[in-house]
Amino acid sequence: MANIMIRKNDQGGLVFYLPKRDLEDNISSIEFDSPEKWGGEIKLANGGSYYIEPQVPPERLPVTIRAKRLDAPD
Amino acid sequence: MSNLTREETDALIQEVLEVYPEKAKKDRAKHLAVNDQSVTQSKKCITSNRKSLPGVMTIRGCAYAGSRGVVWGPVKDMIHISHGPVGCGQYSRGGRRNYYVGTTGVNTFAEINFTSDFQEKDIVFGGDKKLAKAMEEIEGLFPLNKGISVQSECPIGLIGDDIEAVSKKAAAQYNKVVVPVRCEGFRGVSQSLGHHIANDAIRDYVLSNRDGKEFEGTPYDVTIIGDYNIGGDAWASRIFLEEMGLRVIAQWSGDGTIAEMENTPKAKLNLLHCYRSMNYISRHMEEKYGIPWMEYNFFGPTKIEESLRRIAAFFDDKIKEGAERVIAKYKPMMQAVVDKYKPRLQGKRVMLYIGGLRPRHVIGAYEDLGMEVVGTGYEFAHNDDYDRTIQEMGNATLLYDDVTGFELEEFVKRIKPDLVGSGIKEKYIYQKMGIPFRQMHSWDYSGPYHGYDGFAIFARDMDMTLNNPCWGKQTPPWKKTEATEEVKAAA
Numbered sequence: 001m002a003n004i005m006i007r008k009n010d011q012g013g014l015v016f017y018l019p020k021r022d023l024e025d026n027i028s029s030i031e032f033d034s035p036e037k038w039g040g041e042i043k044l045a046n047g048g049s050y051y052i053e054p055q056v057p058p059e060r061l062p063v064t065i066r067a068k069r070l071d072a073p074d
Numbered sequence: 075m076s077n078l079t080r081e082e083t084d085a086l087i088q089e090v091l092e093v094y095p096e097k098a099k100k101d102r103a104k105h106l107a108v109n110d111q112s113v114t115q116s117k118k119c120i121t122s123n124r125k126s127l128p129g130v131m132t133i134r135g136c137a138y139a140g141s142r143g144v145v146w147g148p149v150k151d152m153i154h155i156s157h158g159p160v161g162c163g164q165y166s167r168g169g170r171r172n173y174y175v176g177t178t179g180v181n182t183f184a185e186i187n188f189t190s191d192f193q194e195k196d197i198v199f200g201g202d203k204k205l206a207k208a209m210e211e212i213e214g215l216f217p218l219n220k221g222i223s224v225q226s227e228c229p230i231g232l233i234g235d236d237i238e239a240v241s242k243k244a245a246a247q248y249n250k251v252v253v254p255v256r257c258e259g260f261r262g263v264s265q266s267l268g269h270h271i272a273n274d275a276i277r278d279y280v281l282s283n284r285d286g287k288e289f290e291g292t293p294y295d296v297t298i299i300g301d302y303n304i305g306g307d308a309w310a311s312r313i314f315l316e317e318m319g320l321r322v323i324a325q326w327s328g329d330g331t332i333a334e335m336e337n338t339p340k341a342k343l344n345l346l347h348c349y350r351s352m353n354y355i356s357r358h359m360e361e362k363y364g365i366p367w368m369e370y371n372f373f374g375p376t377k378i379e380e381s382l383r384r385i386a387a388f389f390d391d392k393i394k395e396g397a398e399r400v401i402a403k404y405k406p407m408m409q410a411v412v413d414k415y416k417p418r419l420q421g422k423r424v425m426l427y428i429g430g431l432r433p434r435h436v437i438g439a440y441e442d443l444g445m446e447v448v449g450t451g452y453e454f455a456h457n458d459d460y461d462r463t464i465q466e467m468g469n470a471t472l473l474y475d476d477v478t479g480f481e482l483e484e485f486v487k488r489i490k491p492d493l494v495g496s497g498i499k500e501k502y503i504y505q506k507m508g509i510p511f512r513q514m515h516s517w518d519y520s521g522p523y524h525g526y527d528g529f530a531i532f533a534r535d536m537d538m539t540l541n542n543p544c545w546g547k548q549t550p551p552w553k554k555t556e557a558t559e560e561v562k563a564a565a
């Protein structure tokens with residue numbers, strides 16, 4: 001489990017940021033993205049994936065949340 | 075010499091790597107790459123932010139240098155104690171020429187070296203008492219200081235001193251900001267972690283100090299973050315930001331004050347210059363206070379124009395018009411600079427090896443002068459920096475991360491650039507090799523290089539260095555033969 005930060009980029013896409021490792025990457029997909037349920041498995045452009053406990057969508061971005069690493073490319 | 079092709083550059087890297095033992099070779103190979111603009115993920119071609127190999131000559135600094143020297147050092151109205159032995163502080167004391175206004179020793183202190191000067195007995199018995207004493211002396215001698223930061227050197231972490239407790243007590247006693255920074259030199263692989271730790275210290279001890287307090291804001295309040303005012307850089311940037319109608323309420327940290335830092339959360343937009351050293355705090359402010367941040371580049375007119383328009387896009391029409399007005403105003407001046415120097419610099423090739431943001435940001439300024447950057451690299455970048463660099467560099471140019479003294483020298487010998495831009499440790503080696511060199515960390519005692527005013531100085535300095543008659547006088551007259559003359563003519 002690690003703290004990650006999710007923010008929006010200029011193009012409106014979601015960006016993943018892991019402060020501990022200074023890893024910044026675009027999020028290519030997020031499992032749940034509806035007004036009631038948000039989170040689940042997120043896939044990164046570099047091929048890695050993380051898991052966020054599904055929850056109600058954050059009121060505003062950026063937001064820091066706990067995430068579990070499922071699969072990282074290196 | 076014409077530019078190398080992709081295969082030739084690849085071969086060059088292989089050739090340079092030949093001298094290393096097998097294991098070192100494998101490791102270093104990951105840090106050297108041929109640029110390929112089609113790659114969007116830098117980690118596919120270059121590895122960065124890893125421990126330097128023992129035995130090679132690296133140019134990196136330590137975490138303490140990143141915090142004391144870069145981030146905290148320029149905050150002018152605070153006193154930064156280099157906590158530990160005296161030596162570390164000597165080299166991080168205003169050497170970067172972070173200009174500031176004020177009377178040094180009275181109300182500003184950036185150029186003075188404060189240290190707790192550890193001796194053997196402090197290592198054995200602990201230095202907390204000494205630190206408290208140092209703060210007491212500071213209060214007595216420099217009553218106009220606005221705060222103190224404790225910059226830990228290696229021994230502090232090793233002997234386990236409790237600088238947090240001492241700082242807390244002092245803060246209550248003197249009613250000032252006292253910031254303990256755990257930036258011991260052994261943390262991390264380079265100065266980069268020091269920036270991060272320093273940012274975290276600002277977050278924990280400074281940023282929220284004025285939350286909820288009254289502030290007379292305007293809708294046009296911005297801050298300049300990550301400009302260290304080297305040779306006056308931040309001033310040269312600020313001047314036209316204000317001209318376009320914005321109000322700069324804080325400068326971090328060149329010519330900066332603790333009050334400005336505390337006011338930063340009141341800004342409408344954080345303008346981030348050095349992404350590497352201050353993105354952390356910008357991200358934090360975006361999350362906590364909802365202040366957007368934007369990276370800008372004020373090197374050379376093309377990039378300035380681009381940046382100004384992007385900054386203006388955050389605001390209303392008044393600022394947008396202001397930006398256009400500023401761009402139009404400086405256009406003829408910049409054209410005059412280009413007209414004067416471009417013919418003298420056109421087609422010249424440059425290799426850079428610097429830190430922070432410059433290896434990618436100055437590329438535009440060189441291109442404005444008709445020059446080309448054929449190799450670039452960072453001392454302490456992370457992957458996100460290279461992500462941003464790949465797009466700026468031409469195809470088949472060379473990228474090198476944490477390059478060793480040997481590698482850079484070999485690259486320069488083969489690529490034969492017309493100009494090398496790097497630090498003071500490289501300067502004399504290349505000048506003796508007969509290659510024009512600019513010290514690009516603190517602008518070779520010149521500057522500013524940011525902004526419109528800076529570009530004029532930048533262009534002049536490059537011309538002055540490149541077209542200096544001394545480069546033609548490397549061979550003494552009595553050693554000159556017909557042959558060397560011919561070689562000169564051909565080159």
Ligand code: SF4
Binds near residue numbers: 227
């Ligand atoms: S590595 Fe440690 S001892 Fe060396 S300069 Fe940095 S803080 Fe000082």
